[in-house]
Amino acid sequence: MTTANTSPPQKQSRRIIHPLLVRATHWLNAFAIVCMVMSGWEIYNASPLFAFTFPKWATLGGWLGGAIAWHLAAMWLLLVNGLIYLAYGFLGGHFRRHFLPLRVADLLRDLKDALRFKLTHQAGIYNAVQRLMYMAVLLLGVLVVASGLSIWKPVQLDSLVDLFGGYDVARRVHFIAMAGIVGFVAIHLALVLIVPSTLLPMVTGREPKHGLKQHGSNQEQQA
Template structure:
């Protein structure tokens, strides 16, 4: 007997819009940030020109700040909606090291079940981690952008040069998150369409009378 299914709203409209704006802004920020890094590298390597935007240092800085303001505005919309609607609480909490370890082992064995519209413990931990990285990215970015006006913040990071390293590492963490995120989408491609349509399928709840008929 076929298992009955139903369509439901897996991702509200606000979440979908902010998700794709965030994706666009992050790509612009990363690519322009790599171009800015190339102008004065702090490590013995440079990023390929094809992976950067801006064309020159001034243009890359303009791209970087434009994407930054878009990302900040979009983030405020998402956080406001997430807090007022309790979306963040429902999707990202609770999370515990034990649950993360359990789901990570299941994922490595390709046995982690996926339920549309709900994050497993690994996803919750990753999203919380990337939110913290975002805060670190903004704080270190401000200390680099205005080292005189935000001298206290720059000092908190151990000086301008170390703040650049913190900013770079936070950015690398964001890139790592994006890589993992895309890998998970490739492993479970059915999760992509609901981010456009908002709707997904799930097993329909069985009515008690129906359960009794099945048992009979």
Template sequence: MTPPDHPLPSPQTRRRIIHPLLVRATHWINAFAIVCMVMSGWAIYNASPLFGFDFPRWATLGGWLGGAIAWHLAAMWLLVVNGLIYLCYGVLGGHFRRHFLPLHPRDLLRDIKHALTFKLAHQAGIYNAVQRLMYIGVLLLGVLVVASGLSIWKPVQLDGLVDLFGGYDIARRVHFVAMAGIVAFVVVHLALVLIVPSTLLPMLTGRAPRHTHKNAAEQEQQA
């Protein structure tokens, strides 16, 4: 048997950029700011609990009420500035349109079913419907947590914003619920990273492998 004129193409691994530098930078800055805000926020909560429980001291930041408020405000401005940069890039640069839209109910129900049966496929750089919903949701929660936080920080100066939430006490509860939603997102996000650890490296390097095959015509051109 004579060998074929062209051998079978061998797979080659190329690397493609799936997370631009700005997305990676804002992601990690947001992660740091959110951790600081949540832990310091829990310390502030413990000084005047809304519900019948306290957060453990080891999970708080600031040491005392004044220190916790200082950490909370510093992290808030970091989160706001960094978040605005990300939002401007996402809207003006088309990042949100390319990765988070469209979001169809049929696709969402299908991917939820696959996720519950551990059959949800993952491809680097492509967001499934569940991920799109989660990212859109956490962006909206971020806006809500900042707005409610400003209203309880400056209730006199921002009385119109306080009235929009239905009063100071309700604004505090909205702030707590929005914070809880963000924490839930982080927990699910970390769980998915543990299940699919290959998603972590691209968020550090920005690149993911792409397997391709060279056809015979390409091999002839390079010969």
């Protein structure tokens, strides 16, 4: 008489889709950017470039001196953390694996699907729209740091100021780059609201449970 195998099935572990370094730099960058934007708006209000100012509740620092202190502290955090992320991205192959290739046909297709709210999402895989956005915000980050340094130390870094076409132009470039980063953050948050399952993996690093089931079913079909 044979007995049935009653041993409980082994629990399948979820795969890592966001390494620890990517998650750590992501959240540190998010904190630094919020501090820099809000303190930057306080600095802007002290000498507006355009015919508007930002509301007090959206600023950080309380006054010009406090805002500058916050801005510089967050700048160094963003710079050091950003360099670590860039080094990992290039040397570790993160950019090559997740941001490339970026084809025009894929971008147009995914952009069309996004506008129709039919853009599919797979855990750990960036679509063409996401790839373009991440590459653009990396370039904006380099631009905002370079222009920020030029208006922080215009005498010591006069060559950098000249590269931007002067101090006033550098201020405008800094503001526009900042506005681009804020736009990226707004779209990024909107996508998280549309697909909330993407948030937890950025904390735990592991794929969602529904992603695990789909991954497992694909393996069964291939077997």
